[in-house]
Amino acid sequence: MAILPAEGTSFEVTIPVVVIGGGATGLTAALAAHDAGAEVIVLERDAVPTGSTSLSSGLIPAVGSRQQRAAGIDDSPELFAADISRKTGGTAPHEMALQVARASGPLVDWLADSHGVALDLVTSFLYPGHSALRMHGPEGLTGAHLQQMLLAAVARADIDVVTGASVQDLYADAEGRVHGVRFRRPDGALETLGCKAVVLASCGFAGDPEMVRCHIPEIADAACCGHLSNTGDAVKWGVALGAAVADMDSYQGHGSVAHPHSIPLTWAVITQGGVLLNSAGKRFSNEMLGYSEHGARVAAQPGGTVWDVFDSRAEAVGMAFHDFREVGKLGAIKQADTIAELAAVTGMPADAVVAEFDLIAEAAASGKPDRFGRRFSPAEVLQPPYRAVRVSGALFHTQGGLVIDTQARVQRPDGSALPNLFAGGGAARGLSGTGSGGYLAGNGLLPATVFGRWAGEGAARIAADTASEAGAS
Numbered sequence: 001m002a003i004l005p006a007e008g009t010s011f012e013v014t015i016p017v018v019v020i021g022g023g024a025t026g027l028t029a030a031l032a033a034h035d036a037g038a039e040v041i042v043l044e045r046d047a048v049p050t051g052s053t054s055l056s057s058g059l060i061p062a063v064g065s066r067q068q069r070a071a072g073i074d075d076s077p078e079l080f081a082a083d084i085s086r087k088t089g090g091t092a093p094h095e096m097a098l099q100v101a102r103a104s105g106p107l108v109d110w111l112a113d114s115h116g117v118a119l120d121l122v123t124s125f126l127y128p129g130h131s132a133l134r135m136h137g138p139e140g141l142t143g144a145h146l147q148q149m150l151l152a153a154v155a156r157a158d159i160d161v162v163t164g165a166s167v168q169d170l171y172a173d174a175e176g177r178v179h180g181v182r183f184r185r186p187d188g189a190l191e192t193l194g195c196k197a198v199v200l201a202s203c204g205f206a207g208d209p210e211m212v213r214c215h216i217p218e219i220a221d222a223a224c225c226g227h228l229s230n231t232g233d234a235v236k237w238g239v240a241l242g243a244a245v246a247d248m249d250s251y252q253g254h255g256s257v258a259h260p261h262s263i264p265l266t267w268a269v270i271t272q273g274g275v276l277l278n279s280a281g282k283r284f285s286n287e288m289l290g291y292s293e294h295g296a297r298v299a300a301q302p303g304g305t306v307w308d309v310f311d312s313r314a315e316a317v318g319m320a321f322h323d324f325r326e327v328g329k330l331g332a333i334k335q336a337d338t339i340a341e342l343a344a345v346t347g348m349p350a351d352a353v354v355a356e357f358d359l360i361a362e363a364a365a366s367g368k369p370d371r372f373g374r375r376f377s378p379a380e381v382l383q384p385p386y387r388a389v390r391v392s393g394a395l396f397h398t399q400g401g402l403v404i405d406t407q408a409r410v411q412r413p414d415g416s417a418l419p420n421l422f423a424g425g426g427a428a429r430g431l432s433g434t435g436s437g438g439y440l441a442g443n444g445l446l447p448a449t450v451f452g453r454w455a456g457e458g459a460a461r462i463a464a465d466t467a468s469e470a471g472a473s
Contacts, residue, residue, distance in 0.1 A: 001233050003240045006171040006179035011194030015041045016463035017456070018181055018193060020167050020234070021201030023051030023227075024445055025425030025452040027150040029199045030159050031115055032456025038463050040159055040456070041193070043183055045166040045202075045229050049151060052203050052227045052397045052426065052444065056143030057266065057321065060119060060449055061134045061442035064105030066112075067121035068134060075132035077101035087129045087290075087440045088433030091247070097431050099406045103450045108136050110453070115153035117146075125271050125317055127441035128290050135442055142322040143445075165191075167233070170198070176241045177419040196466045197420040197459035200410070201452065204398030204426030205232030206251070212395065215248040219436070222299040225254065225262050225394040234427035238402040241421065244413040246429045247400035252439045253295020255287075256308045258327045259392040265308055266321040267291040267441070269387075273380030274310035275360070276391075279303055281343070281352030286372035292432075292439035298393030307346050308389045311382045327389060334388045342386045357382065397444060399432040408455035420462045424451030 017033045019026045022044030033040040063080045080101035084092055111117035119136035126133060138145040154161060164186045171180040180194040205211040207228040213220040235245060255276065256265040270287045278284055278301040285297050298306050318324040327333060336342035339357065343350035363370040364378045402410050402423045409417040425448035432438040
């Protein structure tokens with residue numbers, strides 16, 4: 001991955017806007033650029049565009065969408081931004097969070113109205129850290145479905161998506177303006193393409209073990225259940241062009257990935273009273289802090305796996321999720337009518353499990369937080385029949401990256417913008433602050449799509465301005 005000199009390089013073909021990456025960020029950017037009147041092309045490394053989007057649950061938190069208003073949900077961008085600030089301990093950029101929150105509802109409506117990407121408001125449960133019901137997702141609640149809807153929208157718009165095109169290098173001048181890209185085909189052939197603006201939409205660096213160990217050593221030894229093509233290319237190019245980076249230790253982990261199946265078990269069952277028990281039958285943290293911070297905590301338990309324990313009531317909520325149903329089809333969900341049976345099917349000591357359940361019942365009856373600070377309502381105390389899934393902790397995707405402004409323009413350390421470079425999603429600094437504890441459910445796809453829309457619109461403006469300047473000269 002290199003920045004090559006643009007001087008003396010000619011390109012047989014020039015497309016005004018080049019988008020690198022065919023996930024939610026890239027496809028949203030392409031749609032936005034197209035709507036703004038620009039000719040755009042998407043270059044995707046893989047043979048089939050999937051990326052981190054397809055591995056997600058497809059949920060986008062949004063405020064003020066048509067569905068949220070119709071449901072009478074009391075919410076506001078200010079409340080959403082406050083939720084982000086609280087979750088990150090104030091380490092996320094507040095103004096950016098507020099602007100993203102304001103853009104989130106219009107984004108969901110635009111996707112539906114202009115491109116047929118209809119997302120429904122999830123009202124069955126509230127994710128930890130969110131003060132209102134604001135999650136929007138596709139039918140089946142899978143990222144793969146969202147990805148397919150975005151690909152269909154791009155096809156309807158007649159936007160070219162070139163697969164098997166692994167971008168290797170950018171051509172730039174001394175001012176940092178990108179004039180073109182060079183990409184490699186599966187047969188090894190190299191091709192070049194000129195451009196007026198570039199959108200970096202190739203996600204973060206979870207697939208680069210060296211970068212992970214350098215910036216996020218706490219999760220370096222856990223499995224990466226994210227997209228392994230996320231090798232930090234965008235960050236490397238941006239830094240080489242003089243861009244600023246921030247929050248490089250920020251990431252989304254997951255503390256409940258079915259083992260050894262590597263399928264995320266929805267955290268919805270935890271919100272219904274589910275708990276995590278290690279091999280000794282002991283709880284070790286407040287599960288309601290969120291699933292991201294539990295990636296490293298679960299990985300640190302003896303053997304690197306724990307049991308996600310819930311009941312049939314919680315299972316009914318989990319069944320709304322495709323991944324949960326797939327875990328069930330694989331036989332990973334153990335069933336037990338008594339605690340003794342639960343101990344037998346999991347190998348945990350029965351007396352330890354009984355002790356934990358007794359403590360939960362006591363906390364629920366008292367109305368006070370338990371020893372980890374979690375509150376249980378009486379309705380959340382687990383009841384037979386019980387369910388249990390062996391789970392591991394994992395890294396999904398990184399949340400730090402290139403610093404951008406509210407037009408998704410990549411910034412230098414002095415706050416000035418690079419001439420024609422845009423970034424979104426995992427390629428850009430997100431809204432999760434530092435570490436893993438700041439990740440709020442949905443805040444991967446939220447900046448992916450909002451930043452993507454901003455980037456596409458901004459790239460189209462730059463391309464139009466450049467064409468106007470060329471015409472005037």
